[in-house]
Amino acid sequence: xxxxxxxxxxxxxxxxxxxxxxxxxxxxxxxxxxxxxxxxxxxxxxxxxxxxxxxxxxxxxxxxxxxxxxxxxxxxxx
Amino acid sequence: xxxxxxxxxxxxxxxxxxxxxxxxxxxxxxxxxxxxxxxxxxxxxxxxxxxxxxxxxxxxxxxxxxxxxxxxxxxxxxxxxxxxxxxxxxxxxxxxxxxxxxxxxxxxxxxxxxxxxxxxxxxxxxxxxxxxxxxxxxxxxxxxxxxxxxxxxxxxxxxxxxxxxxxxxxxxxxxxxxxxxxxxxxxxxxxxxxxxxxxxxxxxxxxxxxxxxxxxxxxxxxxxxxxxxxxxxxxxxxxxxxxxxxxxxxxxxxxxxxxxxxxxxxxxxxxxxxxxxxxxxxxxxxxxxxxxxxxxxxxxxxxxxxxxxxxxxxxxxxxxxxxxxxxxxxxxxxxxxxxxxxxxxxxxxxxxxxxxxxxxxxxxxxxxxxxxxxxx
Numbered sequence: 001x002x003x004x005x006x007x008x009x010x011x012x013x014x015x016x017x018x019x020x021x022x023x024x025x026x027x028x029x030x031x032x033x034x035x036x037x038x039x040x041x042x043x044x045x046x047x048x049x050x051x052x053x054x055x056x057x058x059x060x061x062x063x064x065x066x067x068x069x070x071x072x073x074x075x076x077x078x
Numbered sequence: 079x080x081x082x083x084x085x086x087x088x089x090x091x092x093x094x095x096x097x098x099x100x101x102x103x104x105x106x107x108x109x110x111x112x113x114x115x116x117x118x119x120x121x122x123x124x125x126x127x128x129x130x131x132x133x134x135x136x137x138x139x140x141x142x143x144x145x146x147x148x149x150x151x152x153x154x155x156x157x158x159x160x161x162x163x164x165x166x167x168x169x170x171x172x173x174x175x176x177x178x179x180x181x182x183x184x185x186x187x188x189x190x191x192x193x194x195x196x197x198x199x200x201x202x203x204x205x206x207x208x209x210x211x212x213x214x215x216x217x218x219x220x221x222x223x224x225x226x227x228x229x230x231x232x233x234x235x236x237x238x239x240x241x242x243x244x245x246x247x248x249x250x251x252x253x254x255x256x257x258x259x260x261x262x263x264x265x266x267x268x269x270x271x272x273x274x275x276x277x278x279x280x281x282x283x284x285x286x287x288x289x290x291x292x293x294x295x296x297x298x299x300x301x302x303x304x305x306x307x308x309x310x311x312x313x314x315x316x317x318x319x320x321x322x323x324x325x326x327x328x329x330x331x332x333x334x335x336x337x338x339x340x341x342x343x344x345x346x347x348x349x350x351x352x353x354x355x356x357x358x359x360x361x362x363x364x365x366x367x368x369x370x371x372x373x374x375x376x377x378x379x380x381x382x383x384x385x386x387x388x389x390x391x392x393x394x395x396x397x398x399x400x401x402x403x404x405x406x407x408x409x410x411x412x413x414x415x416x417x418x419x420x421x422x423x424x425x426x427x428x429x430x431x432x433x434x435x436x437x438x439x440x441x442x443x444x445x446x447x448x449x450x451x452x453x454x
Contacts, residue, residue: 035297035332050375053296060296060373 004072013068020045020052020064023076031063031076084110086426087255087265089247089279090272092120093225093415094404096232098271101419103239105427110265111233112255114246117348119273119411120225122380124292124338126305126328127221127413128165131184135389135441136410139417141188142434144219146416151221158228159331165220166195166204166304168325168365169212174309178215181309191218206301208367215309222305222328225412247272250279253400267426269402274383276405280395284447285406286384289347291340291355293377297333301368308365319343323358325365335372337362341382350377384408385447392421392442396449402426403444 003012004019006026013022020042023029030039031054042052045064052063055075063074086102088095091113099109127147129140151160169175178194185192193216200207200214233242249256254264270276274287308325326338340358342351355377363370385391385406395401404422407414417435421442424431431439440446 050296053373053375059371060298062373 002068002070002072004068004070004074006074007076017068018064019054019056019061019066019068019072019074022068022074023052023054023063027076033076033078082265083263084108084241084265086110086267086269087112087253087263088269088271089113089250089255090118090270090275091229091233091242092118092271092273093229093232093412094120094273094407094418095269095271096229097415097419098269098404098422099240100232100235101416101423102426103236105423105429107239109240110263111240111242112245112247112257112263113242114258115244116275117380118275119380119382120229122290122292122378123225123409123412124326124328124336125159125223125225125228125412126165126326127223128305128307128410129185129190129217129220129413130410131181131188132388133441135438137184137188138434138438139389139414139421139442140410141190142420142432143414143417144221146420147221147223147413148219150416154223154228155231157224158231159224160221160228161223161331162219162221163328164304165217166200166306167215167217168200168207168306168308169214170308170310171212175212177309178213182215185215185217192216193218204302204304204306206366206368207306208365216304220305222330223412224330228412247279250398250401252398267400267402269404269422271404273405273407273411274381276383276403280398280401280403282397282448283391283403283405284386286343286386287346288382288384288408289340289342289345289379290338290382290409291350291358291377291379293337293355293359293374294330295335295337295369296373296375298335298372299333300329301335301366302327302329306365321354323354323361325361327362327366327369334375335366335369337369337374346381348379348381350379382408383411387446389441390414390418391444391447392418393425393444396445 030041031052047065054063085107088111131137195214246258247255305328321342390406391403
C-alpha cells in the first residue's frame with residue numbers, strides 16, 4: 001500500500017490507485033487553482049479534459065493518468 | 079426594392095472585419111457585421127504582432143499597423159492581453175546571422191528600433207534557450223494580442239454605428255448579399271472580410287489555404303520574455319511548397335507557452351495531424367529544451383488565407399462595383415488589421431491613405447490578380 005504526500009498530508013492508498021482517485025480522499029478534492037483563482041477538480045477521468053493537472057514531484061501531470069507511488073509528493077496549490 | 083440595411087455590410091467579424099467596422103464607423107458610417115461563428119483564423123492564430131519585410135509594401139503595412147496597435151493599447155481591455163514584448167529572431171548559424179544583419183539594416187533604415195545580439199547576449203536575455211545559438215535580432219516594437227477579444231471589443235465599441243448579426247452569407251452580388259435564410263440585404267458597399275471563406279462567395283479570389291498547427295501548455299513560471307522565432311522561418315523552413323515547421327513561441331500573460339508553427343498546403347482537414355504536430359514540437363524542444371517536460375493542454379489547427387504574392391487584397395473588386403475586399407492576409411491578419419482598415423476606409427470614402435502607405439497602394443489592390451489588368 002503506497003503512501004503519498006498531498007499538500008503536506010500523508011495518505012495511504014491501495015496499489016493501483018490514480019492520483020485523481022487519491023485526491024478524492026484529500027483536502028478539498030481539487031487538483032489545482034485556475035487562472036481566475038477558482039479551485040478545479042478532476043472531471044473526465046480519462047486524460048482528455050485537462051482539468052486535473054497537478055504537480056507531482058515537481059512536474060505537471062494529469063492526476064487521472066498518474067498512478068500513486070510510495071513517497072510521491074503531490075501539490076495542488078497555489 | 080428594399081432599402082439599405084446599413085451604409086456598409088461587412089461579411090466576417092474576425093479581426094479584419096472588426097477593425098474595418100470600427101474604422102468605417104469612426105467616419106460616421108452605419109455598419110452591419112454578419113458573422114456565422116464558424117472556426118476561423120482570428121480564433122485560431124497566435125496574435126503575434128510582428129513586422130515582416132519580404133517586400134517594401136509588407137514592411138510599410140506592418141510598421142504602420144503595429145504602431146497603431148501600440149497606440150491603441152492603453153484603451154484595450156485587459157482581456158485583450160496586449161503586450162509590447164518584442165520579437166527575438168534567432169540565428170542558429172552564420173547564414174542565419176547574415177539574415178539577421180540584413181534584416182537589422184532593413185528595419186533600421188525604416189526607422190524601427192532593433193538591435194543585433196551576440197550568442198552570449200542572447201543567452202543572458204533568454205536563458206531558457208539552448209546554448210550555442212549564433213545570436214539574434216531583437217525588434218522592440220513587436221507584441222502579442224489575444225485577437226478574439228480585441229475583435230469583440232472593436233465590434234462593441236461604437237454601438238450607435240456598428241450592429242452585429244449572426245448570419246451566414248451564401249451569395250454576394252456587388253453591394254448586396256443573400257443570407258442562408260434566402261433574404262437579400264443591400265447596402266452602399268459590401269466588404270468581404272471572411273478570410274479563406276471569401277473564396278466560397280467570390281470564385282475569382284486567388285486565395286490558398288495554408289494549414290497551421292498550434293499547441294498551448296499549462297501555466298508555468300516565466301520561461302521567456304520575448305516572442306521567439308527562428309530566422310529559419312524566413313531563410314529555409316517555410317520556403318517552398320512542402321509541409322514545414324519552424325520554431326515560434328510566446329509566453330502568454332497567464333504563463334502558458336504558446337507554441338507554433340507548421341505549414342501545409344492543399345490540406346483542408348481541420349483535424350490535428352499527429353505527425354505534423356510532433357515535428358513542430360520536436361523543433362520547438364530543440365530551441366527550448368525544458369518544453370519537453372511541460373504539459374501541453376490543447377492543440378488545434380487553423381487555415382491561413384494566402385494570396386499568391388503574400389500581400390492582402392484591399393480595395394474594390396474590379397469587376398463588381400460595390401463589393402470590397404479585405405482578405406488574403408495569410409499569417410498577418412491580426413498584425414495588419416489596423417492598416418488594412420485604414421486603407422479600405424480611405425478608398426471607400428475617397429480620403430487620402432496613411433502617408434507611409436501612399437507609395438505602396440498598388441501592392442495591396444485586388445487589380446493585381448483580378449480583372450483586365452491582372453494579366454497585363
